[in-house]
Amino acid sequence: MTNNLEAIRSSNHILKQIRFSYFLLFLGSISWIPICSQQELIPEIILLGIAQDGGYPHIGCERICCNLTLDNDTTRKWVVSIAAIDPVVKKWWLFEATPDMTEQLQLFKELTKGQYPYLPAGIFITHAHMGHYTGLMELGREALGAKGVKVHVMPKMANYLRSNGPWSQLVNLKNISLIEEKFDSAAVLSARIKVIPLQVPHRDEFSETAGFRIKTSALDYLFVPDIDKWSKWDRGLVNELNNVDVAFLDGTFLSITELPFRNIKTIPHPLISETIKILENEADSIKNKVVFIHFNHTNKLMWDLPSQLKMMKIGYRIGRQGIRY
Ligand SMILES: [Zn+2]
Ligand SMILES: [Zn+2]
Structure with missing residues (x-):
C-alpha cells in the first residue's frame, strides 16, 4: 500500500x-510576440521550418533522433524557411525555397487563416545548397506552372539558375522572374518591410551566400541559416546582434560530441557551443535575441526537451516551427 x-x-x-x-x-x-500584435496591423515573421538541408527525419538515419518521428508524424520538421508578412497590404515574402515548400505554403495558409495569397509576393534565396533553393522546382511546368513568381537572388545565384537545368527552364518559361539584389543595398518590399542582403562566408561552390537583415516597422531581424564560422565574418556577430531585435542563426550542430569522428576544423558551421562561447560575456538582452535554427537531425535541440530547456535557461531561444516572432 x-x-x-x-x-x-x-x-x-x-x-x-x-x-x-x-x-x-x-x-x-x-516572449517575443509583440504584445500589440492583436490590436495593430504590424509586420511579423513566421518560422516555417527549422531543420538543416537534409530535413528531419533524415535519409538513411536509423538512430534514436529520426526513429522518434516514425510513430508520430507531428514530430517531423521542415527545412528552414521564414515568412515575412505585411498585414496592411496583405502581402508576404518567403525566405528560402526548400524541398518542403509545398507543406510550408500549406502551413502558412493555415497559420494565417487564408488571409494572404497562396503564393508569396517574392522569394528570397540565400544560396545554392539543396535545402535553400530546390523547392523552386515546384513552381515549374510539371507541378504548379506558376507565372512570374519574383525570386530575389544575388548575381552569381541568378547566373547559376539561368544557366543550369532544370532551373533554366523555370526562367525560360517565365515561371519565375529573377530579381538581382546587391549586398548591403536595401530591397524595399513595402512601406513597412525592407530587406538588406549581407555577404556571409560559406561553401560557395555554385553561388555566393547571403544572410538577410529584415527591417520592419516593428522589429528588425537577422536571418543567417548557413555560415562557415563567425570568426570568418568581417561584420562580427556581436556587432550584427546589436543592429537587430531577433536573430535566426545557424545552429546546425550543438557540439563536437555529436560528430565524434570528424575534425572540428573541417565542419563548415559554427557549433552552438562556439557561438555561446563568443557571446558568453554579453548581456542577457543580447543572448535573448538569438533564435537557433537549421538543426541537423543529430542536434538534440530539435527533439529533446531537457536539452531545449537547458539552452533556454542560459538565455538562448530555440526556433520552433509555426511560431511568430
Ligand atoms: Zn543549409
Ligand atoms: Zn549551405
Missing part, C-alpha cells in the same frame, strides 16, 4: 515537472 502511494506520489511529481517544462517552453516561444 505504502509502495503504491509512493509510486502515485512520484508519478504525480513527474507529471508536474513535465507540465512545468512545457509551460517554460510555451513562455519561451511567446
Whole structure:
C-alpha cells in the first residue's frame, strides 16, 4: 500500500515537472510576440521550418533522433524557411525555397487563416545548397506552372539558375522572374518591410551566400541559416546582434560530441557551443535575441526537451516551427 502511494506520489511529481517544462517552453516561444500584435496591423515573421538541408527525419538515419518521428508524424520538421508578412497590404515574402515548400505554403495558409495569397509576393534565396533553393522546382511546368513568381537572388545565384537545368527552364518559361539584389543595398518590399542582403562566408561552390537583415516597422531581424564560422565574418556577430531585435542563426550542430569522428576544423558551421562561447560575456538582452535554427537531425535541440530547456535557461531561444516572432 505504502509502495503504491509512493509510486502515485512520484508519478504525480513527474507529471508536474513535465507540465512545468512545457509551460517554460510555451513562455519561451511567446516572449517575443509583440504584445500589440492583436490590436495593430504590424509586420511579423513566421518560422516555417527549422531543420538543416537534409530535413528531419533524415535519409538513411536509423538512430534514436529520426526513429522518434516514425510513430508520430507531428514530430517531423521542415527545412528552414521564414515568412515575412505585411498585414496592411496583405502581402508576404518567403525566405528560402526548400524541398518542403509545398507543406510550408500549406502551413502558412493555415497559420494565417487564408488571409494572404497562396503564393508569396517574392522569394528570397540565400544560396545554392539543396535545402535553400530546390523547392523552386515546384513552381515549374510539371507541378504548379506558376507565372512570374519574383525570386530575389544575388548575381552569381541568378547566373547559376539561368544557366543550369532544370532551373533554366523555370526562367525560360517565365515561371519565375529573377530579381538581382546587391549586398548591403536595401530591397524595399513595402512601406513597412525592407530587406538588406549581407555577404556571409560559406561553401560557395555554385553561388555566393547571403544572410538577410529584415527591417520592419516593428522589429528588425537577422536571418543567417548557413555560415562557415563567425570568426570568418568581417561584420562580427556581436556587432550584427546589436543592429537587430531577433536573430535566426545557424545552429546546425550543438557540439563536437555529436560528430565524434570528424575534425572540428573541417565542419563548415559554427557549433552552438562556439557561438555561446563568443557571446558568453554579453548581456542577457543580447543572448535573448538569438533564435537557433537549421538543426541537423543529430542536434538534440530539435527533439529533446531537457536539452531545449537547458539552452533556454542560459538565455538562448530555440526556433520552433509555426511560431511568430
Ligand atoms: Zn543549409
Ligand atoms: Zn549551405
